[in-house]
Amino acid sequence: MNLGAASFAMQGGAAHGQPSPEAHSPVGQACQEIASRLGVSPHELYFLGDGPLAHTLALAGLATPERQVSAIERSEMLAQAKKTLPVSPAGHLLECEMGANAYSLGWVNGEIGTIQEIDSWGTRIHQSGGLLHTDLSYGLGILPTPHEWDIASIDARAFGGPMLGIMALKSRTRWSNPLPTFSPSFGQFHVDQRMVIEAAAALKRYTALAKTHYERISTFNKALRGRCTAIGNIDIAGDPAGIPHIITFSVLYAQGEELVRAFALEGFHVASGSACVSTNLEPSHVLSATGKLTHGNVRLTIAYDEPDDSLNRFLEILPRVVEGVRQA
CATH class of the missing domain: 3.90.1150.10 (Aspartate Aminotransferase, domain 1)
Structure with a gap:
């Protein structure tokens, strides 16, 4: 971990100085419920004030030469794009040259419902030395979750949860807090922990309904x-x-x-x-x-x-x- 006036860099996992919740506590169980859906450990989750903030910080914290974003992503990601990647009429990402960049490709599009092959694209991106951010909001609890990504962001409102953003940062991924003055010690919880419990319960209900x-x-x-x-x-x-x-x-x-x-x-x-x-x-x-x-x-x-x-x-x-x- 490197704390400084201009940056906060860490590998995926809860920041030092803020202990993870006890596994058997209500919030610990809630973290485990959400983590199990994503295929990560509870300590690789971060909870923020809303989904757009989670989307913004997730991509912004990946330090790579440039950020390339699918043309049908949310405005938070497109605002950071150095290059916009074209899609087919059905909304699938078209073939493109990969490099050692950060890519943002949502799993299920929240406007037209198209499902991207995240695992396939993630494998190609990793083989090129790149990193993949994905928005998992609209498929979570409905479809088997993909795993070939480096950092994911979720808006809990997509599955009937509260106004809560979730960021999942895999332990192999180097990520730097893009807003160090906003939160110099980037801990796991930036919200009332009761909202995490509410989100986990909503996700469980939503999964059963779907x-x-x-x-x-x-x-x-x-x-x-x-x-x-x-x-x-x-x-x-x-x-x-x-x-x-x-x-x-x-x-x-x-x-x-x-x-x-x-x-x-x-x-x-x-x-x-x-x-x-x-x-x-x-x-x-x-x-x-x-x-x-x-x-x-x-x-x-x-x-x-x-x-x-x-x-x-x-x-x-x-x-x-x-x-x-x-x-x-």
């Missing part, structure tokens, strides 16, 4: 895609084989905000615009990067325990809502 209802939500995803195709002039984003509970489609000849209002009148809360900016009606850089329509888009994030009656009713009203907005 296991029970994954196939049912997948069936709805396929039905919705088919209904959009039948209506016509609707551009469906992402890979059909992606995560089923995240669906985005763009409606030609309609405005996104009008669609949001129309669905709200029917009792459905949907979103439009970019998924990672505070003013969510801003045009989506994810849709732009994948060559999809950036106006008239609708994004659904479906709860795994959403009742069938609700899902079926959405399919029923969709043609009427689209037609009504188009004619307005």
